[in-house]
Amino acid sequence: MTYLNRLHYQLFIVAFIFVTLGTTNHVHAFGKRATPVIVVPAKMTDLAPVAWYSGSIFSRNEAMVAAEVSGRLIMVANVGKTIKKGQVLAKLDGTLAKLEVAEFKAEVQQEEAKRKFLAQEVARLKRLAKTNNAAQTLLEKTISERDTSRAELAVAKARLEQANFRLKRSVVRAPFNGTVVNQTLRMGEWVNSGNAVVYFVDTTSLELRARVSLSALQYLQVDDELLVKENKNQHHMVIHSLVPVGDPQSRLLELRLQGLFGNMAIGQAVRIAVPTAAARNVLAVPRDALVLRRAGSAVYVISDDNKAQRIAVQTGIASHALIEVSGNLKAGDQVVIRGGERLRPGQEVAIKKAAQP
Template identity: 50%
Template sequence: MFVFLLSWCLLMPVVAVAADKPVVVARAALRELQPVNWYIGTVISRERARLAAEVSGRLLWVAEVGAHVQKGEVVARIDDTLLKDELVERRADVTRIEAQLKFLRDEVSRLQRLAKQNNAARSQLEKAISERASAQSELTAAQARVRRVAEQVKRSRLEAPFAGIVTERLLHAGEWADEGSAVLAMTDPVHLEVQSWVSVSALPYIETGRELAFVSAGRRYRGKVRTLVPVGDLRSRLYELRLGLPEGKWRVGESVRIAVPAAAARKVLSVPRDALVLRRGYTAVYRIDAADHVARKVLVDTGVASGPYIEVQGEIQPGDLVVIRGGERLRDGDRVAIREQESSQ
């Protein structure tokens, strides 16, 4: 009998401890919260271009899609045979006019010497001076034609304006490229940003350099506003927002969701979102009485939410402990064992 009573006494505290339900808690506090609206954004390259032919001709070669190229590297070549032949002709014109100009200069000098000795007619000298000036003008024009054709030869090779990847071939080798027709497209995959479109109501709360939260693939990030174009699209009435990206393996075309402020921030009583117990017909939190570690269910109304916190209105005071994990198993009046307390921010 004594052994039975002793065993029963030893079991009593074990049963009492087992009845205390482990929970994680945090404190309700006054925090500045700002409501947000979520907008869809897309990761884009800050440098992307369609390269067009600058001279007409048959394409000899176009870089493959996916090719990595450096700035200044040739990405397409146009047949320049006729242009090079024309360049030879233009240079020959320059040589011929230079020879003619040299002769006229010598002739003017000779006639000037004769004029001093009164052995040459004044009209002959004036004619030679006029022809010399005309030849000088012809030489200037011929040299300009050489430079123009040489530049066309150079432009028969399309060069990458920045380091990047060829993303599309719009014309292929053997096809005719007219001047101004797009040949290929390329993108810089390194220098990226997020592009989004926001409503006019968000403009007062966005400024260059401000950090905004955004979500990608279930993870939360922050990026600085790089620019906000203050001119709205005439059809959508939305304004373009560009957001810088933190370090990471981002891909062009990746979709993100951006939290954009919708109103001014205000100080409210708030709890972590995880404290809310959502039931059909009501929302509650479990407040812990510090003296006896008993959970009390408190009905609340919710308000503005921002980040991990949400405004609550009810019988909750700043500093109260509320359950943020383990509440789904609780009932009003249950005793709890505080396993961990998260710090208030």
């Protein structure tokens, strides 16, 4: 290497050192880079211990939709079809019902004509009776027949209404918006009144149901918010129904929760965090702040001069992402939640960003 080349090389090294020292703010006076960390403040909060229970997603509206009259099925909605409230789920052959309607319409007309004739006859006999040209017994008999005719007309009208009802009910309609999940009877089969035709489910109105220990009842009430885990996702849902009656064998009671279900499907399994004791106001840090060693648990607190201090702590209630700690620590202390694995007491750090637990 020539003298000129050596001079250029030395100048390059000196320039690199000055640029490096002038542009980084994460370097010690001795040339060691400060360790980047993420911190959050320790805080006072209400925590309660929880137990995890399994639950499932259910529809709030589901029904085995049954026929209200007997007949042969001539149409059944296909499985998977979405149908709005009031639309047709199934149809029965309505021929017999139509004939009954026609028969009872004629009967009503006949009884109306009879009642009209007897009413006129009573009026005529009353005029004749005033001049002693009609027997009183005949008048009384005609009045009785007129009154009987009125009753028979009422019966005929009731039969006509029943026939119209049976004709109308030969069409099975959706009781709410939903999807056909299963056909219990097929087109062409005979269905009796009360037989289920389709299993129909509302897939948009959902709720979470779980059975939890009776011992948790004293720590639960309607409108409480509970944490729900579904795969890798977490949700907060609200208790909308609490059945305060336990099964005598399992000692479990039923909870029902509502909230935003996103892409969750009916039948999907989830886990629910249920409190097992009353909440207490404690000093808490994120679980990620704990440094676990054989000697015990500790957290790293960052001082005002960006130095790490190792503080031994004792842990208590753990709830979701937070855990209770006690020791030489107070609310507001900045504790490390990322980058603390290789820290040493007194080591200088660079706070990358603040985050909330």
